[in-house]
Amino acid sequence: xxxxxxxxxxxxxxxxxxxxxxxxxxxxxxxxxxxxxxxxxxxxxxxxxxxxxxxxxxxxxxxxxxxxxxxxxxxxxxx
Amino acid sequence: xxxxxxxxxxxxxxxxxxxxxxxxxxxxxxxxxxxxxxxxxxxxxxxxxxxxxxxxxxxxxxxxxxxxxxxxxxxxxxxxxxxxxxxxxxxxxxxxxxxxxxxxxxxxxxxxxxxxxxxxxxxxxxxxxxxxxxxxxxxxxxxxxxxxxxxxxxxxxxxxxxxxxxxxxxxxxxxxxxxxxxxxxxxxxxxxxxxxxxxxxxxxxxxxxxxxxxxxxxxxxxxxxxxxxxxxxxxxxxxxxxxxxxxxxxxxxxxxxxxxxxxxxxxxxxxxxxxxxxxxxxxxxxxxxxxxxxxxxxxxxxxxxxxxxxxxxxxxxxxxxxxxxxxxxxxxxxxxxxxxxxxxxxxxxxxxxxxxxxxxxxxxxxxxxxxxxxxxxxxxxxxxxxxxxxxxxxxxxxxxxxxxxxxxxxxxxxxxxxxxxxxxxx
Numbered sequence: 086x087x088x089x090x091x092x093x094x095x096x097x098x099x100x101x102x103x104x105x106x107x108x109x110x111x112x113x114x115x116x117x118x119x120x121x122x123x124x125x126x127x128x129x130x131x132x133x134x135x136x137x138x139x140x141x142x143x144x145x146x147x148x149x150x151x152x153x154x155x156x157x158x159x160x161x162x163x164x
Numbered sequence: 165x166x167x168x169x170x171x172x173x174x175x176x177x178x179x180x181x182x183x184x185x186x187x188x189x190x191x192x193x194x195x196x197x198x199x200x201x202x203x204x205x206x207x208x209x210x211x212x213x214x215x216x217x218x219x220x221x222x223x224x225x226x227x228x229x230x231x232x233x234x235x236x237x238x239x240x241x242x243x244x245x246x247x248x249x250x251x252x253x254x255x256x257x258x259x260x261x262x263x264x265x266x267x268x269x270x271x272x273x274x275x276x277x278x279x280x281x282x283x284x285x286x287x288x289x290x291x292x293x294x295x296x297x298x299x300x301x302x303x304x305x306x307x308x309x310x311x312x313x314x315x316x317x318x319x320x321x322x323x324x325x326x327x328x329x330x331x332x333x334x335x336x337x338x339x340x341x342x343x344x345x346x347x348x349x350x351x352x353x354x355x356x357x358x359x360x361x362x363x364x365x366x367x368x369x370x371x372x373x374x375x376x377x378x379x380x381x382x383x384x385x386x387x388x389x390x391x392x393x394x395x396x397x398x399x400x401x402x403x404x405x406x407x408x409x410x411x412x413x414x415x416x417x418x419x420x421x422x423x424x425x426x427x428x429x430x431x432x433x434x435x436x437x438x439x440x441x442x443x444x445x446x447x448x449x450x451x452x453x454x455x456x457x458x459x460x461x462x463x464x465x466x467x468x469x470x471x472x473x474x475x476x477x478x479x480x481x482x483x484x485x486x487x488x489x490x491x492x493x494x495x496x497x498x499x500x501x502x503x504x505x506x507x508x509x510x511x512x513x514x515x516x517x518x519x520x521x522x523x524x525x526x527x528x529x530x531x532x533x534x535x536x537x538x539x540x541x542x543x544x545x546x547x548x549x550x551x552x553x554x555x556x557x558x559x560x561x562x563x564x565x566x567x568x569x570x571x572x573x574x575x576x577x578x579x580x581x582x583x584x585x586x587x588x589x590x
Contacts, residue, residue: 130307
């Protein structure tokens with residue numbers, strides 16, 4: 086699972102231009118990492134791409150933090 | 165605009181195929197350098213025109229030779245969300261704003277400062293690439309930043325967000341006349357007291373596969389100089405065969421005269437005339453005898469309350485197309501019939517190509533530099549004057565020293581849209 090967390094972290098660092106150590110499990114994309122609503126849409130797309138999954142708009146609404154993303158992917162990715 | 169508030173230029177910035185920065189550009193242009201090269205950053209082997217004025221880039225944190233490092237103007241994470249035309253626009257605006265020394269923090273000043281930057285085409289490469297992606301992968305792969313990456317008014321949007329300028333936020337889209345219209349319209353906003361300061365100009369980043377293919381299909385581009393790009397742009401020369409696409413941006417800070425004086429700003433020149441017209445003729449060809457261009461110049465002179473003999477230098481539209489150059493030449497001859505001996509005209513597109521929506525802004529800056537330095541930029545590659553382009557000093561091949569106080573800058577666009585600016589020393 087640490088593999089998933091690392092890959093999520095890498096995507097977040099790249100897309101939001103934040104320092105890697107800021108991307109803690111509890112970090113909120115919007116409140117802690119400076120994302121706006123469009124950034125979060127793009128992040129979700131990047132997760133879909135990286136992990137070959139589909140994240141519905143409903144599910145995306147609940148992905149607010151790095152940890153939310155990791156656990157959703159853990160539950161839904163085939164790998 | 166003498167019955168209205170006076171408008172002066174207090175800051176200038178640019179990115180062109182010659183590189184970044186007004187001083188760098190001016191030195192290059194006055195020394196006869198060309199920024200036109202073989203296109204190497206995308207496939208052109210199946211396109212007839214294979215050359216362009218391409219902005220030289222670098223990743224060096226302290227660039228030399230005017231090379232453009234986008235990271236100095238926008239964070240990499242933000243660059244991914246915009247078309248390159250927006251990055252060029254931000255870079256030119258940053259230089260212009262810093263040059264002007266205008267850095268207000270109080271609400272009133274910020275609300276009296278606006279932005280009016282246009283583009284001819286906007287995010288063409290984003291449209292192209294996103295279309296391919298959507299065709300291959302479906303709509304779910306379209307980025308949420310696709311639309312704001314392409315929209316032309318987003319240059320003005322980004323500049324206002326960066327500096328907090330809350331005055332008029334506007335844009336212009338008039339093809340190759342965009343930059344000139346943007347500066348003229350912004351000057352009017354100040355003249356009419358809608359703002360005290362405006363950042364105005366144009367930006368373009370359409371040197372991409374779809375852009376070159378499109379202009380090539382319209383038979384607008386040069387095709388005979390693919391192996392000798394630096395001699396391809398040759399306005400008024402017998403051997404000219406079409407324009408060469410260019411990219412970049414130009415921005416000026418325009419300011420109400422008393423406002424500029426009160427804060428001790430350096431003043432480069434005054435916008436005293438602006439004229440506009442429409443051809444009502446054809447989507448890509450200029451009207452017979454350059455009638456639209458003639459009427460734009462006439463309108464600018466009327467607004468400036470000047471006679472034709474008062475104009476010392478014209479920075480021509482001069483794109484190096486067979487018809488366009490001849491039409492503009494005819495229009496200038498008709499307009500300046502009594503003062504052709506004292507008039508000089510040149511085309512800086514001979515050095516940088518045609519920057520489309522950025523052309524007018526970059527050329528207004530070159531025109532202003534001519535006033536400041538007493539040097540007229542050359543028309544490169546003017547070896548053999550076309551038969552129908554005789555009788556005006558076109559500053560062939562090398563820059564010349566000539567003291568000028570009043571200059572005109574012309575731009576004409578597809579659709580039959582024409583604009584002419586007059587700038588005077590102050």
